[in-house]
Amino acid sequence: MSFRxxxxxxxxxxxxxxxxxxxxxxxxxxxxxxxxxxxxxxxxRVPHRSENGVFTGQGxxxxxxxxxxxxxxxxxxxxxxxxxxxxxxxxxxxxxxxxNFREGDTASVADRLDRFFDSAMELTSEPSDHGLRxxxxxxxxxxxxxxxxxxxxxxxxxxRVEDRIKDEIDGINKILNDMKTLNKRISDxxxxxxxxxxxxxxxxxxxxxxxxxxxxxxxxxxxxxSMFVGGHAIVQEVHxxxxxxxxxxxxxxxxxxxxxxxxxxxxxxxxxxxGLVAARDQMKASLAALDTFAEDFADEVNAQHSAGFDGYGxxxxxFFTISGAATNASTDIRxxxxxxxxxxxxxxxxxxxxxxxxxxxxxxxxxxxxxxLFSSGTQNSREFxxxxxxxxxxxxxGFEIDxxxxxxxxxxxxxxxxxxxxxxxxxxxxxxxxxxxAYQAAARVVTAADDLLKxxxxxxx
Numbered sequence: 001m002s003f004r005x006x007x008x009x010x011x012x013x014x015x016x017x018x019x020x021x022x023x024x025x026x027x028x029x030x031x032x033x034x035x036x037x038x039x040x041x042x043x044x045r046v047p048h049r050s051e052n053g054v055f056t057g058q059g060x061x062x063x064x065x066x067x068x069x070x071x072x073x074x075x076x077x078x079x080x081x082x083x084x085x086x087x088x089x090x091x092x093x094x095x096x097x098x099x100n101f102r103e104g105d106t107a108s109v110a111d112r113l114d115r116f117f118d119s120a121m122e123l124t125s126e127p128s129d130h131g132l133r134x135x136x137x138x139x140x141x142x143x144x145x146x147x148x149x150x151x152x153x154x155x156x157x158x159x160r161v162e163d164r165i166k167d168e169i170d171g172i173n174k175i176l177n178d179m180k181t182l183n184k185r186i187s188d189x190x191x192x193x194x195x196x197x198x199x200x201x202x203x204x205x206x207x208x209x210x211x212x213x214x215x216x217x218x219x220x221x222x223x224x225x226s227m228f229v230g231g232h233a234i235v236q237e238v239h240x241x242x243x244x245x246x247x248x249x250x251x252x253x254x255x256x257x258x259x260x261x262x263x264x265x266x267x268x269x270x271x272x273x274x275g276l277v278a279a280r281d282q283m284k285a286s287l288a289a290l291d292t293f294a295e296d297f298a299d300e301v302n303a304q305h306s307a308g309f310d311g312y313g314x315x316x317x318x319f320f321t322i323s324g325a326a327t328n329a330s331t332d333i334r335x336x337x338x339x340x341x342x343x344x345x346x347x348x349x350x351x352x353x354x355x356x357x358x359x360x361x362x363x364x365x366x367x368x369x370x371x372x373l374f375s376s377g378t379q380n381s382r383e384f385x386x387x388x389x390x391x392x393x394x395x396x397x398g399f400e401i402d403x404x405x406x407x408x409x410x411x412x413x414x415x416x417x418x419x420x421x422x423x424x425x426x427x428x429x430x431x432x433x434x435x436x437x438a439y440q441a442a443a444r445v446v447t448a449a450d451d452l453l454k455x456x457x458x459x460x461x
Contacts (some may be wrong), residue, residue: 214270
C-alpha cells in the first residue's frame with residue numbers, strides 16, 4: 001500500500017512540476033512575437049485491480065502540452081492576410097506609376113493633346129505665320145514627349161515588378177523548404193500534437209507564406225498543416241511544391257511544380273506576389289492602350305496631314321513616324337525628322353496652288369480630335385485617353401479601398417485569434433499558485449508514505 005502511495009505521490013510531483021514549467025514558459029514568453037500559450041493536459045493513470053477486485057488509483061500522468069489556438073480564427077486570419085497584402089502591394093506599386101497619368105497635369109498626355117489641337121486651331125487664323133507653325137510643331141513634340149514618357153514609365157514599372165517577382169519567389173521557396181524541415185521534425189517527434197515550440201515556428205512561417213502568396217491553411221489533427229493556392233496544395237505535411245517563373249519581359253508567368261511539369265498560378269495568387277502580378281497586369285493593359293492610342297492617332301493625323309500641301313506647295317509628309325519594327329508604339333513615336341527641322345513643311349493648305357494663307361487642310365487635322373477612332377468606334381482621342389487614365393486611377397483606388405477593408409478584417413480576426421493564444425499573466429499567476437499547491441500536496445503524500453514505510457521497517461526489525 002505504502003509503495004503504491006509513494007508512486008502516486010511521485011506522479012503528482014512530476015505532473016505539478018510539468019505544470020509549473022508550462023506556466024513559467026508562458027510567463028517568460030508573454031511578450032514574444034508569435035508565441036502561443038501552452039496548457040498542460042493531464043490524465044488519470046490506468047487504475048490497479050487488486051486480487052479481490054478492488055480498483056485503486058495509480059496517480060496522474062501528463063499526456064501532452066497543448067497550444068491555446070483557435071484553428072478557425074487562425075485559418076481565417078491567414079486567408080485575410082493574403083487578401084490585405086495583395087491589395088496593399090498592388091496599390092503601392094501602381095501609385096508610383098500614377099504620377100505619370102494624372103488628369104490636369106500640364107505634362108500629361110491629355111493636356112498635351114489639347115495643346116496640339118489648340119495650336120492647330122490657332123494656326124488656322126494665320127497659316128502663313130511662321131511663329132504659329134512653330135507653335136504647332138512644338139505642341140506635336142510636347143505630345144510625343146508625354147506619350148513617350150508614359151510608355152517608358154509603364155515599361156520600366158513592368159520590368160521592376162517582374163524583377164521583384166523573381167526575387168520574391170526565391171524567398172518564398174526558402175520559406176517552403178524551412179516549413180518542410182520543421183514539419184519533418186514535428187512528424188518525427190513523439191508528442192501527440194507536436195512540440196509546441198516547433199509548431200509556433202512553423203505557424204510563423206505559414207503566416208509569412210500566406211502574406212506572400214495568400215495560401216489557404218488547413219490544420220490537421222496530428223499538428224501538421226496543409227496550404228493551398230487556388231486548390232493546388234503547395235504544402236502538404238512534409239511535402240512542398242516550389243514556385244518558379246517562365247517567359248520573358250511582359251510575358252512572365254508564375255508556375256508551381258506539379259509532378260514532372262508545372263501549372264500556371266498567376267490568377268490564383270494573392271498576397272504580395274498576387275499584388276505584384278495584378279499591378280503588372282494593370283500596367284500591361286495601360287501600356288497596350290497607350291500603344292494603341294499612339295499608333296491609331298499617328299495614322300489618322302498622318303493620313304490627314306499628307307493629304308494637304310505645305311508652305312512650299314509640296315504634298316505633306318507624315319507628321320508622326322513609328323518604326324515598323326517597334327515593339328511599343330508609345331515609346332517609338334516621333335515627330336517626322338524633316339518636319340521637325342522646318343515648320344514650313346506643315347501641310348496647312350488644301351491645294352498646291354492655294355494662297356499662302358490657305359489653312360483648309362488644318363480643319364481636316366482638327367477633325368481628328370472628334371473622330372471616333374477608338375474602342376470600336378465609340379471613343380474619340382480625348383475620350384480614349386480619359387478612359388485610360390480613369391481605368392488606371394480606378395484600379396489604384398479600388399486596391400486602396402480593398403487594402404483598408406481587408407486590413408480591418410485582419411485586425412478583427414487577429415483579436416479573435418489572440419483571445420485564444422495570447423498569454424494572460426493573471427491567469428498564469430493563478431496557474432502557478434495551483435501547481436505550487438499541487439506540488440506541495442503531492443510532496444506531503446510522499447512524506448506520509450515515507451513515514452509509514454519507516455515505521456513498517458522498524459516493526460520488522
